Structures are given as C-alpha cells and as structure tokens.
Amino acid sequence: MSDLQISKSQKIRGYSKVLLLFIVTAFITFSSINAQEKGSISGKIIDGSNNDILIGANVLVTGTSIGASSDLDGYYSIKNLLPGTYQLKFSFISYRSIFVDDVKVLAGKETKISVTMETTSTELSEVVVTAEALKNSEGALLNIQKNSLNIVDGMSAELISKNNSSDGTDILKRMTGITIADGKFAYVRGVGDRYNNTLLNGSSLPSTDPEKRSFSYDIFPASLIENVLTSKTFTPDKPADFSGGLVEINTIEFPTKFILDISASTSYNTVSNLKDFVTYSGGGKDWLGMDDGTRALPSLITDQKVGRGNYTSDQLEEIGNSFNNNWNTKKSRSPLNGSFKINMGDKYELGEQSLFGYIASLTYSKSDEIKEVERNNYTFEGPRYEYNGFNYTNNVSWGALFNMSFKLDKNNKVSFKNIYNQNADDETATYKGAYYSGPDYRDVTAIRYVERSLYSTQFIGEHNFNLLSGIKMDWNLNYGTSTRNEPDARRYIYSRPYDDPNSDFRFLLDQSLSTRFYGKLKDNTYGGSINFNVKPFEMSDMPSFKFGFNFDKKDRAFDARTFGFRNIPGGNFMQEDSTLLKPVEQIFAPQNINPKFIEVVEITKPSDSYDSNQEIIASYLMTDFSPVTDLKVVVGARYEYSKQEMLSYSLTDEEIKVSPTYNDLLPSLNLTYAINEKINVRAAASRTLARPEFRELAPFSYFDFVTNELVQGNSSLKRSLINNYDLRFEIYPQAGELFAVSIFYKKFDAPIEQILLASSSFEPIRSYQNADNAENYGLEFELRKNLRFFSDAMKHFSFVGNMSFIKSKIKINGNGFQESERPLQGQADYIANFGLYYDNYLEGIAANITYNKVGERIARVGFAGLGNIVELPRDQIDLSFSKKIFEAFSIKVNVKDLLAQDSKFVQKTLDGDKTSELGRKGRVFTVGFSYQF
Template identity: 35%
Template structure:
C-alpha cells in the first residue's frame, strides 16, 4: 500500500509546472471556541465571491489559486455565529495561515468581524488545544523544539512541566519513573529495548520528525490503565501545507572527549552503519548443543577472539546528517500527504575516570567499600533511522494513514576498569557491542458521520517490534600480583556473553464518539494488546582448574595471547559453558502478555461553563513467564500475573472566563511488573558490578490519583498555571539490595507509598522580541516499609525510588530582527532522587545528585541555509551518585558545542 501511494505521489509531482507557482493560498483550522474541538464541514469563503472551501475531518481548510493581495474571509456554520476576517494578505508561492475560532450562537450576536493575524505560531495553537482539552496536559510544539535546539525527543521532552529524562530515554513525569508512565507513538505504545526495565527509546527519534509532544497528566478512560505520572504522546507529521525539502548537517566538540585518544578494538567492516556483519555471531555448532570437551576446540576456533584494547585513535567530532522531505499532492481531488525522514549519526567518544563503588557496610559512619573502581570507556555510536508517513483523504470527512518508522542505534563500548575489590586489585576489560532496533507500523482510519449524531469513528492497528542484541560481549579479569596483573581463572569473569531479545507488540484500537444531545457526547470502544518477548543468553568462560595449571609467565600474557583458540585446543585452558536453565535460575525466558480492555466515557456541559468527563475502563491483563529446562527442552511456566481491574476516571472543568479554567480530576490506575522483573534471570555488567535479580512473586501496583489545577491564558502564546496533586500507591515496585555481602539487587513490592506535589508554569511575552518560559515542580513522597522490614532495609520510611523532590525548567527566546537572528537560553535541574534502596548495615539509600544543565543556541539564516551554534552543560557539571557521606558513582561529561547547517530547497 505504501509503495503504491508513493508512486501515485511521485507521478503527480512529475506533472509540468503551471502558473500556480505565481498564485497563493489561504490555509488554516476552524475550532469551536467553547470546546476546543475542530469544526468539521464549516464553510470558509472569500467574502463576496463563490470561491471557498469546507473544513475537513481535522477542521482544516485550503482556498487555493489566489492572486497575491489582501482579502476578507467569511466563515459560517450552522449553530455558530458567522465570522468575517479582514486584512488577510496573500503572497505568491507560500501559504497564508489563518486559524479561526467560532463562537456558538447566542441571542443578540450574529456576526463577528476581526482583523486577521497570519502565521499564528504553532506554540500558541498547542496552548489553545491545552486550554480546551478534557484532561490536564502540557506539551511542546515542533516550533518550540526547534527553538530549543534539541536533537531528539528524549532531549526535548524534559522542557515540559514536571518532566525529566535520564540517559535520554528514562522518562520521569512528576518525578515518577518509567513504570508509572507510558510513551505512545502515533497512538501506539512503544516497546522497550531494555531487557531490565520499561524503557521507551525516545533518544532514537529525531525531533524533526514530530508535529508535537503532549504529556497528558490526568487519566481518561480511553487511555491505557498503566498511567499515573502521565502519558507521553508523540505525534509525527501528516499533511504538510507546502513542499518541504531540507538537508541538515551538524558536528559537535566535547571538552572532555574530542581529539583525545580513546579506546578502540577490532570490529567488523559494517560497524560504522550500526550493524555487525556476522563476525561476532555465536558459532553455529552451539545452535543445538552446549560447549563440551568434545566441541570446545571447534567453538574456540569459531569465536571472535579479538581481545585487545588500544588507545591510538582520536575521538573525532561527531557527525550527523538528516534529510527531510514532505509534500501534499493531488490536493483538489484526493489529497495525498507524504512525510519522510532519513538520518544518520556517527560519534567516537572518550568517557574517562568514572568512579564506580559499592559500599558493603558502614563502620561507625565510615564506608567499607567492597569495590572502588575507576572506569574509562571508549564509545563508538552509530544511529540510523528512517520514517515514511503516507496519508490519504478519500473524502473531506475520511482519512486513512500508514505511518512507518525504523530506527537502529548501536553503541560499541570498550572499557578498562581498575581498582580494589575486597582485598585484591583487579584490572577488568569489557568489549560490548550493543544494538537496539525499533520498527513501528501503524495503519489508522478516521471518519465522520455528520448526519448521524455528529459521530466519529477512529480505528488503528499496529505492529511494533523491538530488538536488543549483544553479540559476543567479551570480559576479562586480571588480579594484581606483585607488580604485574595475571589471569584470574575462576568464575564467569573471563569469557563471552551473547544475548538476544526480541519483542513483538500487536495492537488494535477502536473508538466511537457521538453526540446524542447538544450538551452531551459519548465515547466508547476497546482495544487489544498482545505482547510476545523471547530473551536468550549464552555464557562461555575460560578457566584454569585442571592440573597442570598455567604458569606465571603465561598467566600475565595479554588476553589476545592467553585466550587464543590454540590454548583451548591443546588443553592449556578449559572452556566451560555456564548458561543456566531451569525454574530456579534461567538465562532464557519467554514472556507473554494479553490485555483486553473496554471503556465508556461521557462528556457533558449541562451547566453553563461547567463541564464533566466521567468514564470507566475495564482491563484484563495476563502476564506469564516460561523458562526452558534445557537448551532443547520443553518450557515450564514460573510466573503468572492475572488481574481484571475497573478503573474510574473523572475530569471536571469550570470556565471562570474565556481565558481562565479551574480543573479537578480523580482516577485509579495501575503499574504492572515488566517481563524481566518477574523472570528469574540475573546479570552483572562486570565483576564486582551490580547484579540484578528478578522476582516471580511481584504484584501489580494500584494507584489512586487526585488533581487540582488553575490555569489562565492572558493572550496568545501566554500561560500561567498552578497545579496540585496527590497519589496513593499500593504495592509499589522498587529496587532493593539483597541481604548478601555482594553487590546484588532485586525487584520487590513495598507495602505502600504516598506522593504530594505542586507545579507552577508560566509563559510570558516580555516584549515582541523576548519570550520567557518557566516551570517548576515541588514533590514530596514517602514509602513506608513497615516495622517488619527493619532488618532488611536502611530506612523504614524514605522517598519513593526515582522521585525528585523538585524539578525546574527555564527557557528564554530572543529575536534580533535586524539580522533575523534567534537566541535561546535554557536551564534544567532536578532534586536528588533514590536510585537504589539501601540494605540493613548500609544506613543510607543511594541517591542521584542534582545535575544543573545550562544550554544556549544561536540561529542565523544565510539565504537558504540556517546556521546554528549550540552548547550544552555550560556549567561543566558532573553526574554523581552518593550513599550517605560517600560517592558511589561520579563522572564529568564535559561541555558540548555543536555547529549545524540546514539547507532548505
């Protein structure tokens, strides 16, 4: 379907040019001023003529082939006051945008005359949608994202009130982590590319792909039940008003990394594209059998035995290129919209001197470190993505679209870790090729039945696939003996690790909305989500446990020499497979989840200026984990979570005036455990690093939500809002230290937790050149473990894991008309938040300390080329984790400067 539509679009585009290039057009959207909904079927015409258009399913209109000049536009529709807009200036070759609001008819008012304001900013348009929305929400327009200079959605979204982002993909809404939020792309939930947690890969999506990002903060019955902090809804572009082709290039310099000698090692010839060419693949002999004495030599010969790490290559400036093409064809017959993007980024970086410590216990206030490591990493990253959206309007009231997205991101990391572990000193190396891929396809349809209760039917089906592949992760461990490091032959610390995770998500959604009365609308529908995950891992180790043992001279050889396949073939080293199968611990698991949901929601305005949205949702979810008993054995179920829940949702809005609202909301929502969390798989990044265990006995979290909000919109593009909220959690899922002397953590339910918060947000146009946007959140949370946990955790009462007590965002935008130059300055920070719950004997929980990110951007147009210079982390802050008086992790990422150019054709 996509290929045929694109062929039609290309043929249409190939027609000979006409004098239409000398004409102009008026485009825009018509909105109901009372409800904020788009008006379908409104008549928009050039005053005094028969030339005009009717608004379509999205409330959009276009009057084409206009001679440049000044016009008046008349807008009319039954039950609305007619509106006449004067002073609409039309230029050749580019559209004039006029967005229009219609007032419902009232006695004594028949017509409104205004002077047009062309090219209303999309930021102001998004605020208008926010003002009239049923739930409480905040958002970012594509225009605002462009001004801030954020290259991907993960960077941009932290500008939204109450939102922070960790590592470019872990979303915290109102201080609550990923498990309490859901991320949707074009109405479909994104699958996770992290086997350990629910992690939306938003850093994979370039900001140039999106039309807007909306964060819905109060629950409505048509949303997924896994909703508490908020729902992040990313919408990509659909029907562009004019042809757009841009070619962008950027390069960046980092004060810590760039031009320094970084760590590298031999890879495959296709690594620069983000794909391994098969060099790191598992030897074929292991597809159906484990490593044994009989096949060890064959396995060793088939492995990628390149272990050396060198530091003779410089970390070059990163390179990024992006191509965007968007157009609308066949506008006068059956409009076809095409939006496409291709982007590629390559970077070679150095991340030196990371502090990695684990506190075993505190002795009279002083920490006893089990590990005290210093880690240096060389990272080569390659990101490649493409998007193609094709939309068709068979009629003005019907829209069909296919949205496809592919993104591949690879991080090729070489690490050297040195320092004491217990009573010895270690030198560890890690070579890790980590590939994450997302493929998303959504087919959607929307149609409007004007003569049948003004009803709208929307439906979509989607298939999302996510992969995370670690082919041949190689680790070594050497102990300091005298003045030399020598091979440490025990455990799984020297060897190969292969893992492969594939998630398939299938979803279908149907929603029908109708208006049985002028003051009442009803929405009903349902959806089905089927999730399927397969995770497999293989562990292969080199050991020296059979006499005669390796002599000291051989033990100090480099890994390239020591782990050569000849050492295995001649019996000098023993090759052992330690892959685990079974119900107690397993390195393989299959996860299945089915969610069946139905909902009904009513929105009514029976009382002047007071509107109610009352709805309910029923969801049945079944999650199961199965593990194999052997490599080729049958699977056995080890965990099942089966629940049916009724989830009410109430949203109330009182319009104090046309520009001011009071809002209140109540709802119940859920947070379900992830597949990895209810499996019995465990993994550690390196010897002495944190080992994470699953827990098949986890229960879902039930959350009760209360919200209040005051908001006012003084003028176009301006806002002041004050919100307060309270959330009560039953069985919150958190990460705890295990009661062992090792650095081990596991997932478990805390009994209960409470969260209170306030948010304040403002957008103000100081002058016609200067705009300031600021928001801040203060949040208090408390988890009560109960007195029975006093011998298990460091603190019986504490804040929730991942919960920041405050979040601050400030941005300012200034325009210099003389040079057509745009300047922006942005600041983001958050309060300290718990990353791991401390155990008994540690006295303290582990916290991530505040990070103050100050950034700036300059944009300057030079003909068809827009030049930009931006900087991040101008304060040169360091990232730090602490546990009581001790630092457990510290790294200084440096200041990054980026120079970019965008050519528009």
C-alpha cells in the same frame, strides 16, 4: 514557526555591474508579471470545546463570494486569490463566528491561518483577531492544552527546534514535571518509568530494553517529531497503565506543498572529541549500528550446553578456538561528532475532495563520548570496591520515516504510517582500583556492543457519517517490533596484591571473571482499536458520548548464554604460570586452548532465558457535558482484562510459569470550569494501574557491566493500583501565553521498587519488590510569557519556565533489612526549567538560553546493609543561535552544557555520604546548516 509566511522581496540576478541597467529593467518586468500571480489561504479549524477538529465549518473572504468549508481533518483551502490583504470569517452553527483581519496573500505563496472556535455558551457571539496573533505554532499547541478534556502539557516542533533538542530525551526533560534517568528513561511527577506509558501516533510501542517497561526516548530523532503531549490525568479513551504521565509522540504527517529539506551538523565535546579513544576491532557494519556477524556466536555451538559430559576434550578444544580471539583494546583518535537529515514530502489533489500526501525522512548521527568515572560500592562493613577509569562509547543512530495519507473525500481518510530506528552503543570500559574481597588491586576491562532496533507500522482510518449526524469513527491497526542484541560482551581482569604496588599484574583465569556473554531480545506488539464519538444533532449544549474497544498483545522472547574460560582441573596451567603475565590475546592463543591448559565452559543457567506474552482487552464509555454554563464534565470508566504469562526455569531446571490475570474497572472524572475565555480551573480524580515488566518477573540474573551489579527478577511481583487526584488553575493571557499552577496527590497500593541486595559472591544484586504503599504529592508552576509588556523593544523576547516541587513517602513491610519509610525511587524533590527566547521572524534570527536542574533522587535502593545510592543535582545551561541567511538557507550554532558540571552519585553509609559514581562532563559546541529547496 509562524503560520503566516511572509516572503522576502525578489532577488536581483545578474552577471556583472556592466549590465546593471538590463538587470533593473528585467527585475521590474518580472515583478510586474509576478504581481498577477495568485496566492492561497489554508489552515485548520479546531473545536475549542473538546480540542477535536470541526468538520464542515465555513470560511468566507468577506466582501466576496469566495470561500471554503473544512474537511474531515478540519482543513480548508481557498485558492486563486490575488495578492493583497483580506478579512476572513469563520462560522459554524452553535459556535461563535471569528473574523481574522490583516490576512496577507502573496503571489505564488500559501498563507496559513488556523483558528479554534468556541461554542456560543459565552456571552460573545463573535470575536475579531488579527492574523499576527495566529501565526505562532507554539500558540496553537497551547490551544490544545487550553481546550483539552484533561490536564495536558505539550511541546511543539517549533520549541523543539529552538531548544536544540536532538532526540526525544532532550524534548521531555524540558517539559513540566519530567526528569530523565540513565539518559533515556522518563520520570513524570517523580514516579518512575513503570508508572508512565508511551504512545506513537495513538498506538502502543514495544519495549526497547529488556529490563524496563519504559520506552528509550533517545531512539527518536527530534526532526521526525511533530509534537509531544503529556497527559497527566486519565481519561477512559486512553490506556490506564500510567500514573505519572502518558507521553504521546506524534510524528510529522505530510506537508501542504512540496518540500525537500537537507540539514547537517558537526559538534565538538571538550572531553570526548579529538582525544585518545580506547576501542577494539569491530565489524564492517558498525557505522550502520549493526553487527555484521563479527561478534556472532560461533557456528560450532549448538543448543546443547557446552561442557564436559556433553562434549569430548577434542570437541571442547575446537569450540574454544572457534571464538574470535579479539579481547585486546586499542587506541584511536575520536573524530568530531556529526549528523544529517533529509525530509521530502508533497501532496496531490486527485479531485475536488480527494487528496494524497506523503512525507519521507531519513536521519543519521554518529558520536563518541569519553566519560571519566569514579565507581565505588560500600556496605555497613566498609567498602566493597573503589575503582577509577574511563567509559568510551561510540553511538550510531539512524531513523527512517514514511507516512502517507489518502483523503477519499471530506468525510473519509486513511493513513499508513511507518517508522524505523536503529541505534547502537559500542562501549569499552577500563577501570583500576582496590577490590577489598581479595583483597587485591585490579585492572578491569569490559567490552560491550548493544544494538537496538524499532519498527512500527500503523493503518489508521477516520470517518464522519453524514447520514448519521454527529457520529465520528476512527480505527487503528498496528504492529511493532523491537530487538535488542548484545553479542559477545567480554570482561576480563588482571590483578596484583593490594599491598604490593611494584608487583606485576597477573591475568585472573576464572570462568566467572573471563566471560563472553550473548543476549538477544525480541518484542512483538500487535494491536487494534476502534472508537466512536457521538454528538446528537451536532448541538453544542447536548452531551457527547465516546466509546470504544482496544486490543493489545505483546510477545517477548529473551535468550542469553554465557561462556567462561578456566584452567583445566588437574591440568598443567597454573595461576602462577608466567603466561598469565602476557596480553590477553596471547593467553588465549590457540596453543593454550587444549586439554592440558585452558578450556571453555558454558556457565549459562536455565533461568537465563524466558518466553513471555501479555494480552490486554479493553473497553470504555465516557461522556462530556455541561450541567451549567461554563462547566464541562468528562466522566466515564475503562475496563481492562489483562493476562501476563512468563515461562522460565529454576537453577535446578524446574519449569517456572507465572501467569497473573486481572480484571480492573478504572473510573475517571475530569472537571473544567471556564471562569472566562482566558481562565480555566480544572479538577480530576481517577484510578490507574502499573503492571510488572516481563524482565522483573523473570528469575534470570545477569551481570551488568556498566553498574557492576547482578540483575535478578522476582516472579512474585503483583500489579500496583494508584488513586490520582489533581487540581489546576490556568490563565491564557494572550495567544501563545500561559500561566498555570497545579497540585497533585497519588496513593499507591503495592508499588514496585528496585532494590539492592547483598550476595555471597560479594557482588551487589539489583532486584525488585512490592512495597506496602506509597504517597506522592506535589506543586507545579508553568509560565510562558512574551516580554513586550516591559517595552515594545522587547516584543521579540519571551520567557518559558516551569518548576515542580514533589514529595513522596513509601512504606516498606517490616523486614528489618531496609528503611521502613523513604522517598520513592527516582523521585526528585524539585525540577526547574527556564528559558529566555529571542525570535525575530522578519530578520530570520532566533536565539535562546535555557537552564535545567533536577533535585536529589534515589537511583538505587539499599537493602540488607547496603545504603541507598543517590544522584546529586547539577546545573545545565544551553545556548542556541540561528540565522536565516537567504530564503532557503540557514545556519545554527549551539553550546550544550555550558557549565559542564560533574555527574555525581553518592551512597549513604554510617560514615556519611561516599562517592559511588563520579562522571566528568564536557561542553558540546555544535554548528549546523539547513537548506530548503
């Protein structure tokens, strides 16, 4: 969206054509009065040498004595200007002055002009630009990339909106070198979630998943995000536990004036909405993404394991009947998907230099998805199972944000930032197919409700010390908590003989097949940091130094309990009993749960729960300087002390304690050579690391209903070290334009990989291991270009595209059970994103067509006779159109996944590629509106 706001002409109001003369007279009178109303100019001033803000820079309306200077945040404001066209002069010692022409001030309006000032190390001592060149916020973000100390890619709120992004996942998949796995986890430059990190407003986040280190980006509504930056090279002032990329999500802060925005949308998925939808009876708060206790563990169950020896037969009967008898599914009609959001904010001037501002936001969305799937699994001996069926998922997501900032004066600011998100997936899966272990033909039903929550709060301070020239300090205190609750996940199976399709389906009464699972995870993250930036004498040619300290602590508690139902040994209830031909809720009727028929037994293992914590204490020192003209050197090192502790129990109830401790010194070097003011050449070298996640260290194993696999940790995992090398050539032809080429190489020591193991139960086991070493290298291209060079008629069109070509090679120790060399898990050999955008600001029209494709990649690694499972490429095309109808009202129409190609996974076998999973996709049509008061 443009920084320069252009008002439309005053609207004529009236009641009838008879009063036309009166209306015209009133309009002329109003216009005359309004002409005397004054406007203002405001904006932000950035230091182009390091992408920091400039404090105390001067802004002057040329030809007058009217002006202002930038405050602690680099902001300035010039008020009480008569409507007209002005020229602004921006100046600061040792920096080139900037003259901005054609700055239009409108009555009662605030004109936005932000600039980036360069040092006088170049030949020019001043530069003249026009206000038109500064009005694109996407161009402002490119200035961040151009002047950053390291290699950074980004996406602004403007482009997020143009791309019709609904959440953080949609944003990231359009960025250079990033792919999305499982619909929510990011792979940057071909390396998986463990090699990437996420910061929210500069602070670490708790995990949103018990299995993965990665943050689930789909939990963030796009409307709460100001911008997203991805650092692809390491500098010591950032956490070192990443190699692919450090994703920095910055939420909206506060507006420059009062805002109240309301928007809503509805969407139709061609395969999911207004269709028969299989679900079950849930709770009264499901619409909020929260279980109301309907799925809670019965109160009769204590910490004592349920089973014979701990309870009498009568007690077991009472406990068995205390579970809700809610196994059955039912059909309903899936409605249209819907969402809404409301944003409100304002700022208040408390004095000449004091300011208070806030922003509050609430978002809500609800959607249904039907996924027709084919799910198969194979070994070298042949197929394990071959299922066909449907996944039905109802998703509820809502988020709230409240940020406020208080500027004490030009040199001191404190902020309080809060965000809360609640997200729930209510899933029902139904499959039918051959299970070759029996062999039999099965009808499988699985019901699962997973709710996730995230709360993050931060106190942030920024200070500039006038008495100590050139010293800036910032600090951050943060707390975050995330929960993942999976109450009462149910699974049951009916079967018939494989070779007799006319026989009846009979319920399989087995404690490992008729189960109820309860899992609960809670992560707490505490942290703090303090940073000092010292630039002696504020001279641009002097080295600047930055040093600081950081502390992060994470506590996790995970508890899981599983209960099965079985035929009582020696009882009267036999597998051949006709009762097992009945619906499941009749089988589990109270009269059947008693000492003669069915009893409940807890099959929880001691390893199914664990407690863990992690401490990281870090300090760093870095400097940036220019040894020769136009060359900037950023060099330094970060020291990190880390300790992970995990306490769990073996199958024999013996205590297992894992406590790896590391001391790591992690150097970094970034070089930027400015060939001229539009061309940079960058080079970087660094060492970073990746630590195993708590879940990966825990010996606990559980059944994943979605993938039909057991998941098991490995307590012998160790952290990985990565050497990173980067080279980048970038051109910024005009404001808002970019062409960049990057080459990168990474060397991994002891990378952690996810593998598939065979098991005696004939169910595959997903686990983790350290490989010997790995290499990852690639080439990236990025282009953002306005198409005016074709002809002036194309001035509203622009092209945005990026491509990545990536190769990797991982070496496995010679155990004879898997390939000795293969690509890294999750690494795609290419990634392509292209978009053609039309943006006519004056007419209020915006439209775009975007394309995304990701190459073949290993989803799960095979082991001991199991072939790799590979995700195949698919093409995705999205369309978007928006029109501003009135000053405050706009509509938007989108089509997502126009081609609706199937999602397909194949498993490598001796007989060629076999379909492992096939999912049908639908086109999504969305209509929305927004109104700004």
